[in-house]
Amino acid sequence: MKPQTPAGLPAKAWETVCTYVQDEGLRRHILAVAAAMRWYATELGYDPDTWEAVGLLHDFDWEIHPNLNEHPTQGAPILRAAGWDEAIIRTILSHYTAGTGVERRDPIDFALLACDEITGLIIAVTLVRPSRDVREVALSSVRKKWKDSRFAGGVDRAHVAEVTEDFSQACFGGELALWTHIGNVLVAMQGAAATLDLDGRLA
Numbered sequence: 467m468k469p470q471t472p473a474g475l476p477a478k479a480w481e482t483v484c485t486y487v488q489d490e491g492l493r494r495h496i497l498a499v500a501a502a503m504r505w506y507a508t509e510l511g512y513d514p515d516t517w518e519a520v521g522l523l524h525d526f527d528w529e530i531h532p533n534l535n536e537h538p539t540q541g542a543p544i545l546r547a548a549g550w551d552e553a554i555i556r557t558i559l560s561h562y563t564a565g566t567g568v569e570r571r572d573p574i575d576f577a578l579l580a581c582d583e584i585t586g587l588i589i590a591v592t593l594v595r596p597s598r599d600v601r602e603v604a605l606s607s608v609r610k611k612w613k614d615s616r617f618a619g620g621v622d623r624a625h626v627a628e629v630t631e632d633f634s635q636a637c638f639g640g641e642l643a644l645w646t647h648i649g650n651v652l653v654a655m656q657g658a659a660a661t662l663d664l665d666g667r668l669a
């Protein structure tokens with residue numbers, strides 16, 4: 467697995483990820499969020515490299531800080547020492563306000579939280595298919611599994627709906643429907659199928 471954009475900020479972010487994250491599942495989650503972030507940056511007219519880098523870095527310390535007392539608070543000094551921009555660090559801290567006290571403020575903050583958890587459901591839906599190819603996953607299949615609360619039970623559907631509504635208000639004048647958003651994340655992940663190893667190679 468490697469990032470979609472093998473140069474610039476995403477490449478530098480991926481180096482950090484590879485230093486701190488060995489688990490394949492966590493790498494896939496990180497890359498999926500990065501793909502969704504890049505998609506939304508393009509859609510909204512922001513810098514795709516910065517948004518992709520934030521997606522890549524947001525959980526870089528989960529393996530060394532695998533609890534919400536430490537993550538992402540204690541990851542921030544590591545990023546600071548590595549020379550990462552304070553704006554990027556602030557966005558990362560804002561994906562867990564309860565632990566960091568950092569509120570979402572900018573479009574990139576709202577996008578990050580809205581893209582975070584839902585990737586987990588899409589990955590899970592892909593991995594139960596024999597083809598293990600995200601390009602074959604229909605939105606209707608994701609919707610079916612969304613309704614089955616025992617499937618990928620760690621994905622808090624109510625929280626996803628809530629942070630999507632926040633993203634919609636902040637960046638789409640309240641016009642981004644939940645299933646439009648999930649469809650967008652699915653499209654972004656389909657575009658990154660090879661990056662995610664979800665292009666059938668695991669079948």
Ligand SMILES: [Fe+2]
Binds near residue numbers: 524525537538561
């Ligand atoms: Fe996180």
Ligand SMILES: [Fe+2]
Binds near residue numbers: 499582583
């Ligand atoms: Fe995450």
